[in-house]
Each structure stands twice: as structure tokens, then as C-alpha cells.
Amino acid sequence: MSIQTETPQTVKVWDPLVRVFHWSLVVTFFLAFITEDDWMNLHIQAGYAVALLIAFRLVWGVIGTRYARFSQFVKAPSAVFKYLGQMLTLKVPHHLGHNPAAAAMIVSLIVSIIMVSFTGMVIIAAQGQGPLAGTLFAGFNPEWMEEIHEFFANFTLLLVILHVAGVIVSSLLEGENLVKSMINGRKKYHSEGVDK
Amino acid sequence: MNKSLSLWSGSLLLAAILVFSVSAIARAVAAGGLQHTTIFASLGQADQSVPAGLYVNECGSCHMAYPAQLLAPAGWALIMRGLQDHFGENAELDSASQDDILQYLLQMSGQQQGLYRKLGNPPQDPAIRVSEWPAFKQTHAEIPARLVTNNDKVKSFSQCNACHQDAEKGWFDEDHVRIPGATGWDS
Numbered sequence: 098m099s100i101q102t103e104t105p106q107t108v109k110v111w112d113p114l115v116r117v118f119h120w121s122l123v124v125t126f127f128l129a130f131i132t133e134d135d136w137m138n139l140h141i142q143a144g145y146a147v148a149l150l151i152a153f154r155l156v157w158g159v160i161g162t163r164y165a166r167f168s169q170f171v172k173a174p175s176a177v178f179k180y181l182g183q184m185l186t187l188k189v190p191h192h193l194g195h196n197p198a199a200a201a202m203i204v205s206l207i208v209s210i211i212m213v214s215f216t217g218m219v220i221i222a223a224q225g226q227g228p229l230a231g232t233l234f235a236g237f238n239p240e241w242m243e244e245i246h247e248f249f250a251n252f253t254l255l256l257v258i259l260h261v262a263g264v265i266v267s268s269l270l271e272g273e274n275l276v277k278s279m280i281n282g283r284k285k286y287h288s289e290g291v292d293k
Numbered sequence: 294m295n296k297s298l299s300l301w302s303g304s305l306l307l308a309a310i311l312v313f314s315v316s317a318i319a320r321a322v323a324a325g326g327l328q329h330t331t332i333f334a335s336l337g338q339a340d341q342s343v344p345a346g347l348y349v350n351e352c353g354s355c356h357m358a359y360p361a362q363l364l365a366p367a368g369w370a371l372i373m374r375g376l377q378d379h380f381g382e383n384a385e386l387d388s389a390s391q392d393d394i395l396q397y398l399l400q401m402s403g404q405q406q407g408l409y410r411k412l413g414n415p416p417q418d419p420a421i422r423v424s425e426w427p428a429f430k431q432t433h434a435e436i437p438a439r440l441v442t443n444n445d446k447v448k449s450f451s452q453c454n455a456c457h458q459d460a461e462k463g464w465f466d467e468d469h470v471r472i473p474g475a476t477g478w479d480s
Contacts (some may be wrong), residue, residue: 114303121311128318138321146314153307160299224411224428239431252414 107283110193111202112162114153120281122150126257130250141221148214149205164194169292171204172197189270192285196267202260209253216246327470344397351394355459357454359423360409361401368419369398380422424450432467446473 111119129143141219158167170192172180174252180197183189190195195203222229268275271285278284349358361369373395377383386394402409413422413427425427433450441447446455453460456472 114307117307117311121314125314125318138324139318142314142317142321145317146310149310149314152308153303156306157303162300223413223431225413226411239427240434243431276414 105287106286108193108286109282110164110284111197111279111282112165113282114157114161115165116279116282118150118154118157122147125150126253130254133250134198137268141227144214144217145212147219148218151210151214154207170195170200172199172200174201177201184266187270189267191271191290193284193286193290193293198263199267202256202263206253206260212249213246213253215240216249220246254259306444314391343395344393347390348394348397351390353461355382355384357452360461361398361454362404363412363423364398364402364421365409365414365419366399366402366416368414368421369395369402370410372421373398422451423453436472440472440475444472444474 125143125146129140129147132140157165176197177200180189185196200247205293217232218227218229219237219242220239221227222232222235223237223242225231225235229235264275273285275284300473348361352358364372372379373391376391385391409419410416411428413431414425420426424433429450441456443451448455453465455472457465459472461465
């Protein structure tokens with residue numbers, strides 16, 4: 098990783114695929130969320146887009162660039178709670194990649210979105226549509242599936258709100274605009290960073 | 294994995310997903326995605342043909358003339374062969390009318406890409422009672438009995454058009470529902 102010489106020093110952290118993935122997910126998730134069951138054709142297509150993007154992220158989390166890999170940022174729950182405790186004291190160790198709390202948020206978002214996508218496809222499978230039509234999932238009770246689908250859709254929205262709040266808090270603690278980092282991929286380089 | 298190989302395969306995968314998704318979303322918008330299109334979409338215009346008129350006159354004199362596309366051909370055959378005991382009533386017609394109506398229903402049922410397939414009713418062995426269709430049960434589970442079976446203005450879940458005002462034209466959109474006698478801020 099090359100380090101730029103101008104001050105403040107910034108380095109490339111989020112690769113272009115991570116960033117395109119991130120903002121595409123933002124757009125498609127909200128498209129699916131607002132179209133819900135009144136614009137079913139559009140809702141289903143937006144939902145497929147969300148599911149495919151998550152599938153891409155799972156692959157990229159294994160074969161991707163350094164800071165895109167799950168092995169680089171996913172930490173044990175104890176590390177997450179320790180980091181959250183440090184946030185309360187307003188003094189956090191600097192992470193160039195995702196901090197442990199952000200990593201927990203990413204894992205939660207991915208799991209929650211997988212639940213939404215899967216139950217969505219199960220619901221339409223009961224009506225003979227989608228990739229799960231004709232599989233054993235088509236026999237699942239669609240009413241129950243719809244309840245779970247709605248729960249996780251709303252839960253994902255709650256996570257998104259917490260995610261944005263976390264980004265704002267971290268931006269203030271780190272003195273860096275982290276939204277901008279997800280646009281241009283660059284973050285300030287700290288020589289004392291724990292994962293540089 | 295080799296660094297540039299993974300970068301290439303990741304880029305191709307993401308590009309393919311984005312191209313697929315954008316075109317699928319664009320097609321959904323072009324196909325009327327910005328109009329309300331629930332799974333129970335419109336069945337189209339009311340039919341003006343002679344057999345359609347016969348169907349609406351004969352069957353529609355006692356109950357709503359259900360859009361033929363809602364039920365698989367096998368279901369219509371079952372109904373039309375059992376008119377002497379039609380949900381407990383004798384609804385027999387002269388055999389010529391019966392044949393003409395069945396022909397009309399069979400023909401219409403196959404239109405709209407077999408919309409009946411989306412209702413979860415097995416096409417080979419369909420339930421002929423509307424309230425037994427999986428999609429029906431799914432969408433009406435939260436409607437309390439006091440608004441339907443205990444409601445003098447509705448009486449039965451089989452009376453689609455009591456609440457779905459445009460049901461005979463095939464329009465079952467939830468925004469077009471008005472349950473008669475229901476008291477609430479929007480009724």
C-alpha cells in the first residue's frame with residue numbers, strides 16, 4: 098500500500114467494488130423498502146438486486162482486497178463490547194479498516210438482509226414465482242413468512258439508522274468524514290493505527 | 294487467490310449483477326412498475342363477447358361473475374359439471390348454455406399467462422371454493438369475521454365484489470377495497 102506524501106496523509110482503504118456495492122445496496126434496499134407490496138413487480142426486482150449484491154459482498158469478503166475481507170475486520174463479541182466501552186470514554190484506538198463495532202454492524206446487516214431476501218423469495222414461491230418456486234420452500238406458510246419478511250425489513254431499517262448514527266459518532270471521534278471515505282475510498286493514515 | 298485474478302473476477306461479478314439488476318428494474322418500471330401492480334393485478338377490460346354475456350347473465354344473476362382467469366381450467370370443468378349441487382344449490386342450466394359457458398371459461402382461464410397459477414391453487418387439483426385458495430387465505434387472514442360473515446352487507450368471503458368494488462373487472466388491489474358498514478377513519 099503506497100502512502101501519499103501530501104498532508105494530511107490519506108491512503109486507499111475502500112476499493113472501488115466495496116464502494117459501488119455499498120451505494121448500490123443503499124439505492125436498491127430503499128427502492129425495495131418503499132415499493133413494498135403496492136408495486137410488486139418493481140419490489141421483486143429491487144429485492145433480487147439486493148440479494149445479488151449481498152451475494153457479491155460475501156464473495157468479495159473472502160477474495161477481495163485487504164480491508165474488504167471479513168477476516169481482516171470481523172472480531173469476537175468481547176472485542177466489540179470493549180470497543181463500544183471505549184467509545185463511551187470518547188477515546189478509541191484508531192482502525193484504518195472497519196472498527197470492531199462497525200464490523201458487528203456489517204455482519205448484522207448482512208444476516209438481516211439475507212433473512213429479508215430469503216423470506217421474500219419463499220413468499221412468492223408459494224405463488225409459483227421466483228427461484229424457489231417448485232422447491233420445498235414453496236410449501237412454507239406464506240403468512241408466517243410475510244410476518245418474518247416484514248420484521249426483518251423493519252429490523253434492517255433500524256440497523257441502517259444505527260449504522261448512520263455510528264458513522265456520525267465515529268466521524269466525530271476520529272475527526273474524519275467517514276461518509277466521504279465511502280465515496281472516494283480514502284482515509285487518513287494514523288501511524289499508531291491498530292490495523293495499518 | 295491471485296490478486297489481479299480476484300480483482301477481475303470480483304469486478305466482473307459486480308458488473309454483471311449491476312447490469313442485470315438495472316435492466317430488470319428498468320423493465321419492471323417500463324411494464325407499469327410505477328402503477329400499482331400487486332400479485333393480484335388487473336385482468337383487463339370487461340369482455341363484450343356473446344359467451345361472456347351469457348356467463349355474466351346466467352352465473353352473475355346469483356353471484357358475482359368471477360373473472361375466469363382466477364381458476365385453472367380443471368376447476369371450471371369441476372364447477373360446470375357439478376351445477377346440480379352448486380355449493381348446496383341447484384344451479385343447472387340447459388346443456389347448450391352450460392357447454393358454451395364452459396368453453397368460454399376454459400378459453401379465458403388460460404389467458405394472462407394463467408394468472409390462476411399465482412394464487413397457489415394446484416392447477417391439476419384445484420379447490421373451487423375461493424376462500425380455500427392459499428393466496429386468498431394469505432391476503433385475508435387479518436380481516437375479522439365481524440366485517441364479513443357477520444356483516445349483513447357482505448355475508449360471505451365468496452362475495453368478492455362486496456368489498457372489492459371492481460372485482461368483476463379483475464381489479465383486486467387493496468387500495469380499491471371498501472368494506473361496507475365498516476367504521477373507521479377511512480371508511
